[in-house]
Amino acid sequence: MVDWTELEKMCNNCTKCDLHKTKTNMVFGQGDIHTNLMFIGEAPGEQEDLSGIPFVGKSGQLFDKILTSVDISREEIYIANIIKCRPSQNRNPLDIEKKSCLPFLRNQVKLIHPKIIVCLGRVSAQSIINPNFKITKEHGIWFYRKGYCLIATYHPSALLRDPSKKRDAWEDFKTIKTKYDEFREKN
Template sequence: MEKSWEILEGACYSCKKCRLSEMRTNVVIGKGNRNADIMFIGEGPGQQEDLTGIPFVGSAGQLLDKMLAAVNLSLEDVYVANIVKCRPPGNRDPHDDEKEACLNYLRYQLAMIHPKIIVCLGRIAATTIISPDFKITRQRGQWIERKGYHIIATYHPSALLRDETKKRPAWEDMQAIRKKYDELKEQGV
């Protein structure tokens, strides 16, 4: 069966696999370049995202846009999505069963976009995608290759808004992402 955005969107909009579907205003699938070489993955929609149906539109999203611009990237170059497509109440961490209910949608997105680089934004994305025992403060900025993807984790923009001391390491991670992107382009990968 051929994969398509229409199939993904239809499945997400009609999804009732977990309790988050009962509370959502909008499903938040993703935004950006659907042929991007870099895919950023956060944890889940916040209040503004739930209202608009678009990921990373609140203050954390505005900071992410600035982070991208600082390394000469934009939404024309990347795709942005989340582990869960519906907002957890009170912006709590998504529960394991909620993440599990949404993972096939994310896998479907990965299969259609087929990015070269996956950037996990924060602990939830890193523990879901890289390893359940991933420690964001100790392991962020380290590259992992898996299934043809170059994967790295950095701090979630919302963490940077709460703790200024994380901005320098996040800046270093963004520079490393840009460097890897340029290296892969040079190699014709």
């Protein structure tokens, strides 16, 4: 297993798929590398590509509001994406792109070793929890694998497109907060 510096360097220099040709910045991830709570989205958007920081656009602003509403600060979590470079026009990542980037994400997870992994959206849940994951039916359900507590909820961009899903997401985040507090009490 590589260390953080080497992993980020490898990721930044990656040419396994064509996304490296059009990126402005590789978006590695951000946050507390000693956290028990990790969030995984699908891919950087335009603002993330420009800044190199995950979840800073409109979706990120909503994500921050949701975290605040359940009394979790962004500084105490780690957030990353399935892929590290922006797909053009924010399309869903291709299989080759996910396959190319997943080893980087797996290394991030191994280095952080969070107790809880939250998949933000269908693409993330299908890559992490189950290839046939149905976000509308399975969000908010806990899965346990290899010592990790896994859960998926709606991606903030889905909530912006369809505000009727916000109530379900709110319930999911309350569940996440409860589980997170359980681990904080143990430490």
